[in-house]
Amino acid sequence: MKSSRFSGSRLLDNDTVAAWFFLTPALIFLGLFVLWPIAYLFYLSFTAGSFTSAGTHWVGLKNYLRLLFTSDFWQVIFNTAYFTIATVLPSLVIPLALAVLLNQTLALRGLLRSAYFLPSIISLVAAGLGFRWLFQNNGPVNGLLDAIGIEPIPWLGSTIWAMPVLILLSIWKQLGFNLVVFLAGLQTIPSSRYEAAELDGANAWQQFWHITLPGLQPTIVFAFVTTMIFTLRSFEQVYVITGGGPLNSTNLLVYYIYQEAFGQFDFGYAAAAATVLLAVTLVLVYLQLQTWGEESKKL
Known part of the structure; x- marks a missing residue:
């Protein structure tokens, strides 16, 4: 019980709260402009189509197989x-x-x-x-x-x-x-x-x-x-x-x-x-x- 209380107090102490407060804008920026584009790129690699009204559809590994045989x-x-x-x-x-x-x-x-x-x-x-x-x-x-x-x-x-x-x-x-x-x-x-x-x-x-x-x-x-x-x-x-x-x-x-x-x-x-x-x-x-x-x- 003491260890859990101690860890909880460490998570809520002033220094930790201040650190997360100052890191949050940078983490949001990193997530929006770095991590999300990478994740969306990875998802897009399993699709075919375009960004028109027809949209895209899932094709699995087809694009990677095309790479291998092109x-x-x-x-x-x-x-x-x-x-x-x-x-x-x-x-x-x-x-x-x-x-x-x-x-x-x-x-x-x-x-x-x-x-x-x-x-x-x-x-x-x-x-x-x-x-x-x-x-x-x-x-x-x-x-x-x-x-x-x-x-x-x-x-x-x-x-x-x-x-x-x-x-x-x-x-x-x-x-x-x-x-x-x-x-x-x-x-x-x-x-x-x-x-x-x-x-x-x-x-x-x-x-x-x-x-x-x-x-x-x-x-x-x-x-x-x-x-x-x-x-x-x-x-x-x-x-x-x-x-x-x-x-x-x-x-x-x-x-x-x-x-x-x-x-x-x-x-x-x-x-x-x-x-x-x-x-x-x-x-x-x-x-x-x-x-x-x-x-x-x-x-």
Whole structure:
């Protein structure tokens, strides 16, 4: 009886009531604009029809079976995997290397950090239009190639070269953000560790491998997760530059969902594809956090 009275008093004490009072608006906002849309998306993936007077009707797993047996969907999955891997790795390695170099350049650190961060605040639509102009058949890039004696490349009309243009834009867009994140993480590593390593005769590579990388583990996890999410939700690049072409070679999953929902008005099928995207994102983030959490415990 004492324990129940104690737990009841804890639930009704002033601090608990105040906490729930201040949390309630945020929880309502979270429920209305995050949890409810996700739940409705999941429900919609089991239906067919449209939002007209005819309405929707329950079809069970039919939309998911269509995904399994649709060749275009698997090509989109392959495109998305290729785009994600080719974007995420350079978007982590290049900013990390630049951050280590800038961390040693005290005089120009602020100026260079601002210059590298500038692409992150530019609209993806504006950046996409700029890249489309650069890589068009008569654009500056082909003009430069022609000037040095290289045959111009039909960048946006080639099934081979169109995707690298999107990847290059995505890396350029994410580079500055990750650079600033890594610079902030480097500031948390005590300089005494590097001084002790120098006294022990460790070279620059040994200091980076044994001090910098372990010290940046939480920062690397954060940068990886945010870059993965940014890459998986890529839409503007495809919409502005290629429209999913040529021959569906640059069609990514989010753009495919957009086409099915607002081009074909097949909302149930699009919801099923969006649910797959959500599940893949959650699984990747969970596995990455679990992996790095286990590695952190070993250190």
